[in-house]
Amino acid sequence: MIPDPAVLRERLTGEGLSPGAADEAVRRLLRAAVLCGSGTDDGTVDEGPPRAGFFVPGRIELLGKHTDYAGGRSLVTALEAGISAVVVDHAEPVVEFVDTDTGARASFPHDREPDPDGGFLYPAIYLSRIRADLATLGVELEGGALVAWSSSLPQAAGMSSSSALLVTLHLALATRYRWAESPRYREHLLDREALAGYLAAVEAGRPFGALAGGEACRGVGSDGGSQDHTAILCARPGAVARYAFRPARYEGVVPMPEGWTFALASSGVSAPKAGSARDRYNRLAAQPEAIMDLWRSAAVSVHGPDAGFDHLGSVLEAGPGALIRLGQVLRESRHLRFPPEVLLNRAAQFADETGLHVPMAARALEAGELEAFGRSVRASHRAAVEALANDTPETEALTFEALAMGAVAASPFGAGFGGSVWALVREESSAEFLDRWRQRYLDAFSDRTDATFLRSRAGPPALRVF
Numbered sequence: 001m002i003p004d005p006a007v008l009r010e011r012l013t014g015e016g017l018s019p020g021a022a023d024e025a026v027r028r029l030l031r032a033a034v035l036c037g038s039g040t041d042d043g044t045v046d047e048g049p050p051r052a053g054f055f056v057p058g059r060i061e062l063l064g065k066h067t068d069y070a071g072g073r074s075l076v077t078a079l080e081a082g083i084s085a086v087v088v089d090h091a092e093p094v095v096e097f098v099d100t101d102t103g104a105r106a107s108f109p110h111d112r113e114p115d116p117d118g119g120f121l122y123p124a125i126y127l128s129r130i131r132a133d134l135a136t137l138g139v140e141l142e143g144g145a146l147v148a149w150s151s152s153l154p155q156a157a158g159m160s161s162s163s164a165l166l167v168t169l170h171l172a173l174a175t176r177y178r179w180a181e182s183p184r185y186r187e188h189l190l191d192r193e194a195l196a197g198y199l200a201a202v203e204a205g206r207p208f209g210a211l212a213g214g215e216a217c218r219g220v221g222s223d224g225g226s227q228d229h230t231a232i233l234c235a236r237p238g239a240v241a242r243y244a245f246r247p248a249r250y251e252g253v254v255p256m257p258e259g260w261t262f263a264l265a266s267s268g269v270s271a272p273k274a275g276s277a278r279d280r281y282n283r284l285a286a287q288p289e290a291i292m293d294l295w296r297s298a299a300v301s302v303h304g305p306d307a308g309f310d311h312l313g314s315v316l317e318a319g320p321g322a323l324i325r326l327g328q329v330l331r332e333s334r335h336l337r338f339p340p341e342v343l344l345n346r347a348a349q350f351a352d353e354t355g356l357h358v359p360m361a362a363r364a365l366e367a368g369e370l371e372a373f374g375r376s377v378r379a380s381h382r383a384a385v386e387a388l389a390n391d392t393p394e395t396e397a398l399t400f401e402a403l404a405m406g407a408v409a410a411s412p413f414g415a416g417f418g419g420s421v422w423a424l425v426r427e428e429s430s431a432e433f434l435d436r437w438r439q440r441y442l443d444a445f446s447d448r449t450d451a452t453f454l455r456s457r458a459g460p461p462a463l464r465v466f
Contacts (some may be wrong), residue, residue, distance in 0.1 A: 002033055003052065003466050004087075008178040012055060016237025016460040021080035025055050025352025028084035028150035029465065035100040036088055036148035051089075052175045054166045056462040057082035058159035059231035059260060060422050061413040062240060063358050063377065065349075065384045070227030070288035071246040072354035075254075075362060076227060077237035081152040083164050084465075087172035090144025095173070097123045098148040110141055116218065120188075122162055122203075123427065125220055126169050132216035133221070139177060147172045154452045157266035158414020162220075163228035166199045167462050175464065192233040192461070193248040198228035212355030221278050223285040224415075237460040242362050246311050246418045256458045262428040263402070263434050263455055264420060266396035268448035271418030281415045284388055287338060287346040290311040294333040295326060316351055323351060349387035354379055357358045370424070374409040381411045390416025394445055401440045405433060430455050 003011075005026050012022035019381040033053070039101055057078040064074025090096055097120060106120040108127055116124040134140060149168055153161040179185045188211060189195045201208035205219020230248045235241055242251040271277040293313055315322050330343050361376035381399065385391055395412040398421040402410035407423035414420060425433045438453045444450075 002029075002051065007109040008053075008465055011153065011465055015463055016457075017055075018448060018457055021456070021459070024152055025084050025465075026083065028152065029053050029086065030152045031086055032086040032098075032100050032193040036086055036098055036146050037313055045230060052084045052087050052172070053465045054087075054171050054462065055082055055460075055465050056085065056164045056170060057235070057459050058153045058161060058164050059228055059235065060159070060264070060456070060458075061227065061231070061423065062411070063225060063353065063361050063380050065353055065380060065413075066284050066388055066390075066415075067313075067350060067358075068227035068230075068245040068352055069223065069285055069356050071244070071311035072316075073242065073244045073251070073313075073358045074227050074231075074348060075237065075240050076231035076240055077240045077256075077262075078237070078461055079153070079159060079229060080456040081159070081454060082459075082462075083149050083151045083153065083161075083168045085147060085149035085172055086441050087147045087167045088178045089176070090146045092144045094142070094144050095127055095141065096146040098146065099168075099310075100148050100150045105272060105383055111150060115200055121220060122326075123169055124380055125218060126202055128216040128217030128218070130170070131172070132213045133211045135187055136184070136210055136212075137179065138182040140174075141177060145176045148464050154266040154420070156418070158271065158419025159264075159266070159417075159450070160228040160232060160414075163199070164232055164462075167229060167232050169196070170199060171462060171464070184459075187271065193230060194249070195228045196229035196233045196248055199229045211438065221282075221416075223282045223379040230462075233462050235461040237457065238458050240362070240365060240458060242358065244313070246313065252362070254362050255367065257368055257370065259427050260370075260408075260424055261430050261455060261457050263407070263423045263430055263437060264427045264453070265398045265423075265437060266420045266452040267392065267398060267418060268445075268451035269392050269394050271415060277415060277417040280390070280417050283415075284346075284390065287343060287444065288350065290335050290338050291326070291330065291343050291347055292333060294329055298329045298333065312347070312350055313354060325374075345387040349383045352383055357383075364375040370408045373424075377409040377411050383411075384416075388416060392416075392418055394441075394448060395419060395421050397444055398437070398441055398452075401437060405436060405440075406432070 008026045009022045058081055060077050062075040088176040093110045094107045098105045108114045114124040114128040153159050155161050198208045205217050205222055226248055230243055240254045298353045357376045361373050364372035399410045402423035407425050410423040412421050434453050
């Protein structure tokens with residue numbers, strides 16, 4: 001029996017959602033329950049088979065622009081917008097997915113390989129990969145399952161709607177099939193950081209330790225890291241978390257300053273990593289690997305060319321001498337794909353973002369020095385404009401207007417080439433700020449009528465609601 005809506009609301013507010021966000025999540029949970037045959041339109045829920053419900057948030061990347069896949073650092077928090085999902089038993093030996101917002105539905109029989117080209121790309125990619133890894137995890141798909149969801153996240157907007165869906169699907173099926181009871185599952189996916197790494201590997205089409213995926217190791221074609229998945233699974237309510245990556249390592253938490261909240265704007269410029277923005281995103285992701293190829297070929301380490309240097313972040317951790325030598329290597333070397341000045345700028349952006357802007361911003365936020373925090377954010381943004389070139393006129397305008405209107409800090413976030421902007425504003429005036437921000441943006445970009453504006457506290461990570 002699905003709990004009473006009041007019980008669900010209390011559970012969500014107890015985990016850190018604001019009352020308004022909890023009401024929205026409950027409404028969507030009940031919608032998912034109704035449309036998968038487990039509830040009624042008046043808000044009551046019928047008796048039925050075993051089921052579970054989840055809330056899985058999107059995320060805000062405060063700082064850490066294109067750093068995670070290269071072993072860098074980020075400051076992240078969870079949104080109060082997210083995916084509400086229900087999983088129930090299915091009478092047939094299938095896994096069925098229902099997007100209750102669009103009415104789209106797809107059914108994947110256990111005896112047939114999922115076809116990612118047949119629609120429902122992310123669910124098909126996920127199901128294909130998890131089926132390939134079942135034996136290694138020591139688990140099974142025994143019996144049918146139906147997963148239905150409803151999302152308040154803007155799609156392809158930089159708020160991690162796709163990664164949130166992957167997390168949702170895994171939590172739902174892992175609960176339905178009781179995978180955590182398997183010692184081998186617990187061995188490979190010991191904690192939430194490990195699960196985030198695995199789901200990032202699923203999305204990118206990479207092996208994850210012994211979970212190699214075989215021919216199903218296809219992914220969606222984007223060469224990303226695990227920042228999004230880590231933020232979604234490991235965020236701290238009411239706080240900003242600092243993580244390092246490859247592998248994900250928790251480095252600390254900074255409570256949000258009292259009386260401040262996030263205003264968010266989705267520009268209306270769609271930038272799906274599995275679609276139109278993929279090639280440009282992958283070009284940025286390839287640059288740190290190109291840097292490391294040149295570094296290794298120069299055999300710069302006194303211990304051998306590869307010793308201790310798995311990624312660009314490990315070079316940064318080796319100290320100033322390694323960075324100086326890296327600069328020399330990049331100036332003197334030639335790469336078939338990227339000219340030296342591009343790689344030099346990219347290495348500088350990564351080093352500044354990981355080694356300066358993220359730690360300095362974290363210290364300033366923790367000390368309540370919001371002007372200093374804003375300076376770090378602006379420096380990060382300027383470096384990204386120069387080295388990444390992944391902003392658009394829309395996200396630049398949103399950032400400029402937010403600062404002009406009094407936001408203490410503002411920045412584009414996500415993969416870029418569209419997407420969203422966050423602004424840190426006074427909670428008491430956030431509704432008025434959001435209205436003025438929207439109006440100024442639409443005055444300048446009247447064709448972006450699908451832009452979305454919302455407020456969000458630093459929310460909780462993905463959680464099982466019942």
